[in-house]
Amino acid sequence: MDQPESESQQRDEADPGHRPWFHIPPAEGGDYPEAAYLAGNSLGLPPRATRAELLADVDAWAQLGVEGHLVGERPWLPYHEQLTEPAARLVGALPAETVVMNSLTVNLHLLMVSFYRPAGQRNRILIEDTAFPSDSYAVRSQVRYHGLDPEQTVRRLTPRAGEAHLRTEDIVELLRREGETVALVLLGGVNYLTGELLDLPAITTAGREAGAVVGWDLAHAAGNVPLRLHDWGVDFAAWCSYKYLNAGPGALGGVFIHQRHLGRDDLPRFEGWWSTDPATRFEMAPVSRPPAAADAWQISNPPIFAMGPVRTSLEIFDKVGMAALRSRSIRLTGYLADLLDEIGAPMVTPRDPQRRGAQLSVRVADSGGLTKRLRTEHGVVADARPPDLVRLAPVPLYSTYHDCWRAARALADLGVGA
CATH class of the missing domain: 3.40.640.10 (Type I PLP-dependent aspartate aminotransferase-like (Major domain))
Structure with missing residues (x-):
C-alpha cells in the first residue's frame, strides 16, 4: 500500500473527531495499543460519561427508595x-x-x-x-x-x-x-x-x-x-x-x-x-x-437504568450535531474507499458518498475467518456477514483516519485485493 501512515495521522490532526470522549478497546494483536474499532454499525463504543451517569441513577435508588419516582435530580416517573x-x-x-x-x-x-x-x-x-x-x-x-x-x-x-x-x-x-x-x-x-x-x-x-x-x-x-x-x-x-x-x-x-x-x-x-x-x-x-x-x-x-445511557448519548449528539458528523463521515469513508481502491479490495457499497452511510462493505472469500485474523493479528475490529462480506464502519464520533489506514493495510497484508 503506497499511502504512508503519516498522511492518515496528519489528517487526524487536521480533522479530529471526539475519540477522547469514548472508551476504546485494547488491541488483541498488531503494533498499536488501541484497537482500530470499525464495528460501530454493530455495537457502538461506550461514552466515558455513561458510567458516572448510570451510577448516579443507581445511587438515587439506594438513597431514595420508592420516593425516587417523584423526587431527586432525575425522578423516575417522568424520566x-x-x-x-x-x-x-x-x-x-x-x-x-x-x-x-x-x-x-x-x-x-x-x-x-x-x-x-x-x-x-x-x-x-x-x-x-x-x-x-x-x-x-x-x-x-x-x-x-x-x-x-x-x-x-x-x-x-x-x-x-x-x-x-x-x-x-x-x-x-x-x-x-x-x-x-x-x-x-x-x-x-x-x-x-x-x-x-x-x-x-x-x-x-x-x-x-x-x-x-x-x-x-x-x-x-x-x-x-x-x-x-x-x-x-x-x-x-x-x-x-x-x-x-x-x-x-x-x-x-x-x-x-x-x-x-x-x-x-x-x-x-x-x-x-x-x-x-x-x-x-x-x-x-x-x-x-x-x-x-x-x-x-x-x-x-420504562427501565430507568436502560434510559440513562440513551440520555447520555443523545446529549453528545446534541452537542456535536448531525450535520458535522455527516460531513466528517463522508470524509472518513471517502478516505477509506480510496485506500480500498488502492489495494484492489472489491467494495459493494455505493461509490457515491451521498448514497451510503458510515459503512463500506468488502467482498472476501471467508468473512468470518478474515475478521478473526484482522482482530487477533492486526488489532482491527470489523464485522463479518457470512459468507463473504466484511463491514467496515468508520464512525465519525470516535473513528480516525489512522484506523482506516490500519484496516486497509491489514486487509492488504492478509491478501485481500489485487
Whole structure:
C-alpha cells in the first residue's frame, strides 16, 4: 500500500473527531495499543460519561427508595420525557411524535398492530430482499397473524441483475404499477449489509401516493445520517440505540409516529399503564385516556437504568450535531474507499458518498475467518456477514483516519485485493 501512515495521522490532526470522549478497546494483536474499532454499525463504543451517569441513577435508588419516582435530580416517573426532545431533534421530528421505549423489533410489532391493516387486495408488505432477518421474521409473523400467506403477501425487493443495490426509480415504478396491492412499505433507511442509504423522501412520497402506509427501520440510519421524518411525511419509524447511538448492548429503541396519526380513535393499539395520560395515571382508572402523542404507544413503565445511557448519548449528539458528523463521515469513508481502491479490495457499497452511510462493505472469500485474523493479528475490529462480506464502519464520533489506514493495510497484508 503506497499511502504512508503519516498522511492518515496528519489528517487526524487536521480533522479530529471526539475519540477522547469514548472508551476504546485494547488491541488483541498488531503494533498499536488501541484497537482500530470499525464495528460501530454493530455495537457502538461506550461514552466515558455513561458510567458516572448510570451510577448516579443507581445511587438515587439506594438513597431514595420508592420516593425516587417523584423526587431527586432525575425522578423516575417522568424520566423518559428527558429523552423525547433530543431524540426528536436527532430524527427530525416533533417532540409529540417521538418516544424512547422497548427494543427495535418489539416496537416494529407494536407499530404494525396500528399501521399494517390489510384489506382486500391491499394486503402486501414491501421489504428489501436484504432486510435484516429480524424484520423479515417480524413481517412474516404479522402476515400470518392476519391469516394470510407470507409467501404470497411479503414482496421482497431485489436489485437489477448484476447489481448490488436497489434503485429508487425501480421502487417508485413498482409502487406506481402495483401500489393498489401494497398495504405497507417497510424498508431499512440504511441497508445493514451493503451500507446503501435509500432515498427516504422519494420512496415515502411514492408509497403514500400509492395509498400505502410507509414505515422505516432506522437501525442503521439513526445517528448515522441526517433525518427529517416529519417533513418527509413518514408514517412511522423505529430505531435502536446500540449501534451509532452508543447506548449499550440491547439499549432502548425509539419510535416516530407522524403528527397526523396522533390522537386518532380509529387506530388499533396495544395499551398498558404507561399508555394513559400521565396527569391521570394514578387515578387507577379502568379505562385508558391516551394522550395525543407517541407516548400513547407505550405500554409499561420504562427501565430507568436502560434510559440513562440513551440520555447520555443523545446529549453528545446534541452537542456535536448531525450535520458535522455527516460531513466528517463522508470524509472518513471517502478516505477509506480510496485506500480500498488502492489495494484492489472489491467494495459493494455505493461509490457515491451521498448514497451510503458510515459503512463500506468488502467482498472476501471467508468473512468470518478474515475478521478473526484482522482482530487477533492486526488489532482491527470489523464485522463479518457470512459468507463473504466484511463491514467496515468508520464512525465519525470516535473513528480516525489512522484506523482506516490500519484496516486497509491489514486487509492488504492478509491478501485481500489485487
